Amino acid sequence: MPELPEVETIKEDLRGLVVGSKIERAEVLHGSLVEHPTEEGFVRRISGAEISGARRRAKHLIVELSTGDSLVLQLKIGGQLLLVPPVEEPTSSLMLVLHLEGGRRLFLRDQTEFTRARLLDAGELEERLSSLGPEPFGEDFSAEYLRRALSGRRAQIKPLLLDQKVVSGIGNIYVDEILYDAWLHPRRKANTLSGREWEALYEAILKNLVAGVEHRGTTVRLYRDVLDRPGEHQNYLRVFEKHGEPCPGCGGIIVREKVGGRPTHFCPACQPEDGFGGERQLESLW
Ligand SMILES: [Zn+2]
Structure with missing residues (x-):
């Protein structure tokens, strides 16, 4: 499913392509899409609003409307938001169409049908996002934060990094690449990491997510940007x-x-379970 770099790419695309456009009509095509409010209320409150902004929090895509409401999308495995008509796919995978002024349309397509949408006012949005951990590119995220948050935990490091309450935006693709770069076995217990390993982990998180954004996301199977182009990461x-x-x-x-x-996915030699791989490698670099 889209992780931080993919949602970031879609958000930037929306800023360049649709912010400032009026939504003339919203058309919900799949009964399970709208989680809040009712489908009728969702359609009524979106129709006629202008798209005033786009932002990302964790893996949530937030489309801000002139009414003060926010359309919050959680794109799941097959979730795509497209400004070009998806002609080659069965229309049954379409979940939502936003008819924009000037005849343009924004299509939400998901052949797995797991993508969900909510229309939230400011208070509901704040509440919805309140349990999320820090953004990796934010000022409150650091090696020291990771060490403080996790060094008392006996859980395995990989599931901890996937926990959105610990850090926002990392999913199953980037976490494997991050742990590889940090020379950490995915099953290492968090309370066994050394100070240098927390530093290496922090650097690996930033390095991989920055590269993912620079390469406009990772397309293993279904991810596309708003103009239906695959990423390059x-x-x-x-x-x-x-x-x-x-x-x-x-x-x-x-x-x-x-x-x-x-x-x-990992390399048992570079990421040994006893945890000495990273130490050995760092020493060999010195
Ligand atoms: Zn290796």
Whole structure:
């Protein structure tokens, strides 16, 4: 599902392409799309409003309206927001069409049908976002924050990084790449990480998410930007879905195992479970 870099790319596209446009009519095409308010209220409050802004919080895409309401979208695995008509796909995957002034249309398509939408006023939006952890690019996120938040936890590091209350925006693709860069086994217990390892983890989070944004997201299967173009960061992945292929660092074989219920890709040599890989590598660099 779209993670921070993909939602960030869509948000920037919306800022350039549709902010300032009036929504003449909203058309809901899938009964399970609207979680709040009622479908009737959703359509009525969106129709006639102007799109006044677009922003991202964690993996939420927030379309701000001139009425003070915000359209909050959680794009799931197949979720796409497209300004070009999706001609090649069955129309049944369309969940929402926003008819904009001037004859343009914004299509929300999701062949998995898991994408959900809410229309929230300012108070409801604040409440909805209040439990999310810091943004990786925000001032309140640092190696020290990670160490303080997690060094007392005995849980495995990978599920902790996927917990949106700990840090916002990281999902199953970027987390594997992050742990690879930080030389950390995905099953390492958080309370065993050293100070240098927290630093390495923080640097790896920033490095991977910045690169993902620069490459306009990762298209493993279904992700597209607003103009239906794939991202490019899939060309830079080292471990995600590379199981059976050689590790670019050591030449060993990348493996795939379930960690915290999620398919997980890592190099057992560069990311040993006993935790000495990172220390050894850092020492060899010095
Ligand atoms: Zn390796």
